[in-house]
Amino acid sequence: MFNTPSSPHFHGHNSVTRMMLLLVLALVPGISAYVWFFGWGVMVNIVFALIVAYICEALVLVIRKKPLGLFLKDGSAGVTAILLALSIPPMSPWWLIAIGVIFAIVIAKHLYGGLGYNPFNPAMVGYAVLLISFPLEMTTWIKPIVLASERASFSEMLYFFFNSVPPAHLSMDSMTGATPLDLVKTQITLEVELESFWADSAVLTNLSGVGFEWVSIGFLAGGILLLYKRVISWHIPVSFLLGLFMMAWLTYAIDPEHHVSPVFHLFGGAAMLGAFFVATDPVTAPSTNRGRVIYGVSIGVLTYVIRAWGGYPDGVAFAVLIMNMCAPTIDYYTRNRVFGYGKK
Numbered sequence: 001m002f003n004t005p006s007s008p009h010f011h012g013h014n015s016v017t018r019m020m021l022l023l024v025l026a027l028v029p030g031i032s033a034y035v036w037f038f039g040w041g042v043m044v045n046i047v048f049a050l051i052v053a054y055i056c057e058a059l060v061l062v063i064r065k066k067p068l069g070l071f072l073k074d075g076s077a078g079v080t081a082i083l084l085a086l087s088i089p090p091m092s093p094w095w096l097i098a099i100g101v102i103f104a105i106v107i108a109k110h111l112y113g114g115l116g117y118n119p120f121n122p123a124m125v126g127y128a129v130l131l132i133s134f135p136l137e138m139t140t141w142i143k144p145i146v147l148a149s150e151r152a153s154f155s156e157m158l159y160f161f162f163n164s165v166p167p168a169h170l171s172m173d174s175m176t177g178a179t180p181l182d183l184v185k186t187q188i189t190l191e192v193e194l195e196s197f198w199a200d201s202a203v204l205t206n207l208s209g210v211g212f213e214w215v216s217i218g219f220l221a222g223g224i225l226l227l228y229k230r231v232i233s234w235h236i237p238v239s240f241l242l243g244l245f246m247m248a249w250l251t252y253a254i255d256p257e258h259h260v261s262p263v264f265h266l267f268g269g270a271a272m273l274g275a276f277f278v279a280t281d282p283v284t285a286p287s288t289n290r291g292r293v294i295y296g297v298s299i300g301v302l303t304y305v306i307r308a309w310g311g312y313p314d315g316v317a318f319a320v321l322i323m324n325m326c327a328p329t330i331d332y333y334t335r336n337r338v339f340g341y342g343k344k
Helices: 018-040 041-063 070-071 076-087 096-113 121-134 152-161 178-188 193-199 210-228 237-253 263-269 271-278 287-310 314-336
Strands: none
Touching: 018 041, 018 210, 018 271, 041 070, 041 076, 041 096, 070 287, 076 096, 076 121, 076 271, 096 121, 121 314, 152 263, 210 263, 210 271, 237 263, 237 271, 237 287, 263 271, 271 287, 271 314, 287 314
């Protein structure tokens, strides 16, 4: 006679910690390209964001009387911090990142009950708060190293990070500039002929902009790894990129003088990062495959609408947050039929 232990008898290999580690691993190619083309500023952002995130996570867990070890080791706070740090310009002051991380961890995550209960993507909430509150700091991006007339070392980036002023021998104008999306949007607003501007620009390339296209390719490679490891399904990223591509292709075909090619929209801005690492958040996205396709296409369409006709050059964060609100309704109308019941 054998004593059978209580259920469950079969255990899967997936866990929150494993998924978060795979997400961080998949981000490495994009982060590496980021550092190669834009310097050490992004690593300063990431390290500081991680420190603030885990301090906030620990404090809130103590206040909520939750076990520290169990919740700290799941890695969700770290992934939120990294995604937010990647969305913030590399030459941002420390207080900007601190405010964003505090909003993401304390307000957007734990105010709703913690991991699994948050209706909005925490990293995108932190980003949206910063972009609305501090538009100047959030739109001052560092130039690619190959285009900057002066290059800052790691120690100089740290000095700027904590003092908000560059070292005496460096000037902000020589180190910072507009992103490709912001640059193109400004030229369209000024009704400049895009073809001639593109040909004369040292910043723009066939795909997007110097350095920016390789960062997007890195995130695309990481996204393919997540698909291969089955950490995410194809429904949201593919439908996201397809919705963005189709909207860009349609407007470009109608009026190429005032709209850029769909390839530029795919490899410019946060499209690849948003498609594979942000929109696929299982907590804030629909649970059905049909719902995920609707969700992804809608984010892609909204991203283009904000980029083309909105007040911001990139619209991924706002598109994701808008569709986070719609996720429960999408689930309601696309839920799978219960086994044993026929169609109405």
